[in-house]
Each structure stands twice: as structure tokens, then as C-alpha cells.
Amino acid sequence: MGVSVVLFTSNLRLHDNPPLHSAARTADAVVPLFVRDPAIGSAGFDAPNRRAFLADCLADLDAGLRERGARLVVRSGDVTEQVCAVAAGVDADQVHVAAGVSGYARRREERLRAALEAERRRLCVHDAVVTAVAPGEITPGGGDHFAVFTPYLRHWLGVPMRGPLGAPRRLRVPDGVRSEPLPSRAEVSGLSPGLAAGGESEGRRRFARWRRDRMAAYHEHHDDLAGDATSRLSPHLHFGTLSPVELVHRSRDGGPGADAFVRQLAWRDFHHQVLAARPQSSWSDYRTHHDRWRTPRSAAREVEAWRAGRTGYPVVDAAMRQLQHEGWMHNRGRLLTASFLAKTLYVDWRVGARHFLDLLVDGDIPNNQLNWQWVAGTGTDTRPNRVLNPVVQGRRYDPHGEYVRRWVPELQGLHGSLVHEPWRLPPAERAGYDYPGPIVDLTEGVARFRRSRGKE
Template sequence: MHVSVVLFTSDLRLHDHPPLRAALTRPGQVVPLFVRDRGVAAAGFAVPNRLAFLADCLHDLDAGLRARGGRLVVRSGDVVDEVCRVVTEVDAADVHVAADVSAYAQRREARLRRELEAQGCRLWVHDTVNSVVPPGTVAPAASDHFAVFSPYFRRWSGQRLRDTSDAPRAVRVPDSAGSEELPVREGRAAVSEGLPAGGETEGRKRLTAWLRGGLAAYGDRQDDLAGDATSRLSPHLHFGTLSPVEVVHRVRQAGGPGAEAFVRQMAWRDFHRQVLAARPDAATADYRTRGDRWRSERAARADVEAWREGRTGYPAIDAAMRQLRREGWMPGRARLLAASFLTKTLYVDWRVGARHFLRLLVDGDVANNQLNWQWMAGTGTDTRPNRVLNPVVQARRHDPDGAYVRRWVPELSAVEGPAVHEPWRLRGGERAACGAYPDPIVDLSDGLARFRRARGLD
């Protein structure tokens, strides 16, 4: 009997899953395999919020497979070693896996191919599992990737997307494929209190609700901090409990300005993936160096700690950082504000901020996190590398009444209206009512002057 192994990585779903669909086209049995990768843990990426969300995803995936007569096989260790071990145990003829873009994933794929070939087993790598348009599909004539988003988006938008597929009706798993117990969320330390539930079932519910109730206004409200008007689908896209191809199909089917704005954000996600696929070192090194002599984490210890704790004295920044700690997530506009403040106003190395985000973000993704940080730091693909987001101006624009600030900074809950964005200007009893909320750790004009000097702009 023909046996295939489907290696699940960041594609923890049954709907629209090309590797699983390909494995099931031939009569036989399939081993749905997930390996708890010790390499990910060794690199520091196995953090509490993502591990808790992952546990939800694996339980949901296992339940979906059991409803179809199958089960999820879970192993721990080196991914290549464990896949090869399973192949031997069940005498598998081939292995199916989704393509990925990080340097680690590329090395893993190359090693897996070599080891499987030595065993007489074929490796099939499938595109458009975690991307809408695979990296390298569209590229300018003189390069292997686009470095500017606008021309990339024009080409990306013209691509014909593959059709999507339903979840399989049945999955038969060999009895000889042994599995560990599934990990659980309960009892995990240091998990954010407001962390959302994971899993394909939850992701599909959230997508349906978003299409019905949030998409139409997205174009006008995506930066409305208090309105919580984003989709919150990013954790499900990161773990692959939703297919990005299916999401774009369904959003385009809904239509309207909101749909156009949301599809553009999906294109940004693919844009960063194609940059990282071509330049894997951009995860840690400047994509375009500006000759910065950043303040290190050690040199700027007090400022960095105030930023992490949400005690910078700038309410919009502090609200964003406290939401991150409480929920393991924050909206895109808040991420940009926090990143601009750390890199441009405090002039701290972008890698310090990127590491902190990856420690907490449930959707922490190397391509999008690192390259968005570089974009804001001016060392990435931004065509305006010296832009600085003023946190007060931005707060007035995107949280005009201060509701977002009051939600996350309770010390300022008694301050009414837009005055909440500049509490240092309050006098007497109004300032005293703010309790221990700090004054700004840096004057914005001083921070801007330092940045301009460092970049040689004066």
C-alpha cells in the first residue's frame, strides 16, 4: 500500500491544503506529521504565547483529522531526523511539505531532500500554501525580487490565483505511526492574559465574522486604534490555520473599498516573504545600511526598559506596549508608532525592538516582523528612510478622543478628550489625578535632533 507523509509546519489546517490534497490523490495511507522542532526552541522562537496558540492549533487539527478517520502524529526533536524516522517506520514513498522562506527553513528543506533521497523517498515542496503568490513568481528584469512595494503590488495583483480546495472527507493513517501526547495550553507560564484561542475552527469563524461585519469599513477604519477595526487574522495566517489564497478569494468576492485595502495588506505580507526569500540575512542585518551607530540595548537600558513596560510618558506608545504585553498582539498602526519611537526618537537599534516583539507577538513572523521593523527604522525597503512618526500627532489622528489610551493606560482614565495625549501639560489637580504616570523620557525635539545628526541630515 502506498504511504505518504505530510509534514505540517506553519500550515495547521485541513481546508485548502495543497500538500495534504496531493498526498491524498493516490489511494493509500497518509501520516499527518507535526514535529516540535528543537531547532526553533534553540533559536529562542519557542515563546509562551506562540506555544500556547500552537497547542490550540494542534488539538484542533487532530480533532479535524479524527472526525475524518485519521489522527495527528506528533514527534519532538530534529525535524529531519524525525521525518526520516517516520518514513522508515511506515515505509513511506514520499513526503509533502509547504515551502517556506527563512534561512532556517531553506536549510532544513535542503537537508531533508538529501536525507530522503538517500532513503529512496521523494520530497515534494508545495508553493502557495503560506503565500498568495510564491516568492520569485514576480520579479523585475534585473533582480530576483522587488525592493519597492508599489511595482510589486501591480505585478502581484495581476497574477491568477489557484483554485482553493475543501477539507478532505477521509484520511487513513497507518497504525504503525506512533505519536507523542499533544501539547496543551493549560498551565503554561508567562502567557498573555488576553491571548486569543488558536486553531482552524476558530480561524474560520473569525474570517466569516470579519467578512460580514468588519471588511466593508476596513478602508476607512484600519488605523482607528480605539475602534479595534482590524481583522485580527494575523495569528491564523502565521500558523496557517487559514489559507492566504482562500482569504484573498473570499475578500475579493465580497468586494468594495474595504476589500481592496485588505488585499493590499495581504500583498504586503507576500512582499516581505519574497524579500526574505531572496535576502535571508535581512532577518538580522540591514537590508540597506544607513551607516547608523545605533544606541545598544545596554547603552540605552533605562529608555528600552521604559519602552518595554509602557512607561515612556507618551500615552499612545505606552498603550500600544501594554496591549502587546496583555494580548500578545497589537494593531499595525500601534506597531508602527512603537517602532518609530524606539528607532527614531530613542535611536535604539531596531533589532532590540524586533526581539522584544518576537518574544510576545502571537503572530511573530520573521519575514513580517523583521522587515517591518527595518521599514520603520529606515534600513529596509521604505523609500522615505528618514520619516519619523510623531507620537502626539499620530495619536490625535488615530485616537482623537483618547479612548485607546484610556483603555490601556488606566492612570489616565480620568483625563477627558484629546488632552490625554499630552498629560505633561496638565496642571494642578488634573496632573495629580494621573498618579505615578511618568513625564516623557525624552523631548520629541531632542530625539529628532539626535536622529538627524546621526543620519547626517543637518
């Protein structure tokens, strides 16, 4: 049946991996290939946290392949050139790859197809690998994508989803295929000290534990900042060490908590289908309000305070420090820190999105950029002018101040509601805390935003 090449991209797993499953089923031998693409680094997306997590994923993938009689082949260079070289070296009939939605992924697919067809080889692109539902599978009447989540969710829930595929039992790699050494986390500097481990094995263990212990109450506690009740699976979904299709199947009909989790998976698919239809929204306003954003230069002091977690608003600072330490942030923290930068400080959302991409282990274009746009009011939010008040948010989602005291140790001695408003302390008592005052008055910040949007 010949030889096939499987190009791993954002699907670094053995379970429920349609490109790998199809190649194993239709070919005598398979080359599992990962190409370290220098274009990722030159575009500024090769952040240390993601590079280290990727190294974990590749090591785990290679170990799983070796248990099945195969190994991972690693190459560096232009993806098209490397894939074609490997395919020619083993005289492969087909190359299998997961469909992507970004402009880069689409250009990569087009180049691969043209180059392979010129050599009389076939590129097989598989949908519903990176997402549970393919971006173009659900469309509204007369449109190419859904711009509002709720109607998208209704259709998404009704889509017949394919069943999860098992991991291959045995694989054979042709003799003589050269591979570079696997990258190692130890080679990467500048990591967040609390960065989690990567890899399919770790992802499956994490999901199993969370499903057993936390999923049932997820709908009640997913916004609890201190409780840390979210799944923390976003890095595994970003790198594809877990399958969104399998997660949906293993979570459906599991009660309100499971339903709330599946809804989050649908949000992820929603953003992918928006980006697939509007690739320019990765850096351009999806819906412009002709904002005259403050520039990073004019707001340099405030932007630096936001990045450092020294804004004087404890819940904002706690979330930003969690990001620095873990390369990850609670979803509620992402919403309120983004609202604070884009609306209270009125700084261009792209400044915040870039900072998040520099640190987030799960940072990707569809979810990071379009969530930032949603919060900034330039995306798909049906209430684009809402502003999240960090004091109200802190009291609501960290009522006892545990999250703040965990990440802002300067305030550990404060209890009750004062932990969210330390500026209300008597001056003599406040002097004992090495913590800055607010960098902006909330009322003034909101007024500036509303004036800029023409709402006053």
C-alpha cells in the same frame, strides 16, 4: 498507491492545504505528522504565547483529522531524523511539505531532501501554501525580487492565483504509527492574559464574522486604534490555520474594504519575497545607513520604559501595554511604537524586534523583522528618514482618547486632547495622576536622529 507523509509546518489546517490534498489524492494512506523541533527553542523563538497558540492549533487539527478517520502524529526531536524514521516505519514513497522562505526552512528542506533521497524516497515541496503567491513567482526585469511595494502589488494583482482546495473527506493512517501526546495550552506558563484562542475552526469563525460585519468598512477604519476594526487574523496566517489563497479569493471584488484587506495580504507576500531573496535581512540591515545606534546598555532606562509602557507618551504606552496583555498589537500601534524606539530614542531596531518576537503570537521573521526595518529606515521604505510623532499620531488615530484610556487606566480621568499630552496639565492637577513625564523631548529626539543620519 502507497503511503505518504505530510509534514505540517506553517500550514496547520485541513482546508486549502496543497501538501495534504496532494498526499490524500495520490496515496492509499497518509501520516499527518508534526515535529516539535528543539531548534526552535534553542534559537529563542519558542515564546510562550506562540507555544500556547500552537497547542490550540494542533488540538484543533487533530480533532478535524479524527472526524475524517485519521489523527495527528506528534514527534519531538530533529526534524530530519523524525521524518525519516516515520517514513521508514510505514515505507512511505513520498513526504509532502509546504515551501518556506527563512534560512532555517530552506536548510530544513535541503536536509530532508538529501536524507530521503538516500533512502529512495521523494520530497514534494509545495508553493503558495504559506503565501498567496510564491516568493520567486514575481520578479522585476534584471532582478531577483521587488524592493518597493507598489510595483510589486501591481504585478501581484495580475498573477493568476490557483483556486482554493477543499478539505479531504476521508483519510487513513497506517496502523502502528506511534505518537506523543498532544501539547496543551495548560502546560505553558508566562502567557499574556488576553491571549486569543488558536486553531483552524476559530480562525474560520473569526474570518466569517469579520467579513460579514467589518470588511466593508475596513478601508475607512483599519487605522482606528480604539475601533479595533482590523481582522486580527495575523496569528492564523502565521500558523497557517487560514490559507492566504482562500482569503484572497473570498475577499476579491468585495468593494473598497475588501480591496484594502487584500492589499495587506499582498504586503505579507512582499515581505516573504524580500526575505527569500535576502535571508540575511532577518537580522542585518537591508539598506544600511551606517547607523551608530545607542546600545541597550547606554539607553537602558529608556528601553525599559518603552517595554513597560511608561514612556510618558500615552499612545505609545497604550500600544505597548496591549502587547503585554494580548500578545498582539494593532498595526498602527506597531508602526508608532517602532518609530519611537528606533528613531525618537535612536535605539537599534533589533532590540525592538526581539522584544516583539518574545510576545507577539503572530511574531515571525518575514513580517516582524522587515516591518521593523521599514520603520527604522533600514528596509524598503522609500522615505527612510520619516519619523512618526506620537502626539500627532494619537490625535489622528485615537481622536477621543478611547484607546489610551482603555490601556492606560491612570489617565481615565482625562478627556479631550489632553489625554495625549498630560504633561500640559497644571502641576497641581498633574500630581493626581500616577503617570510619568516624557522620557525624551520629541524635538531633541528627532534632531539626534537626523544628526546621526547626516541630515543636519
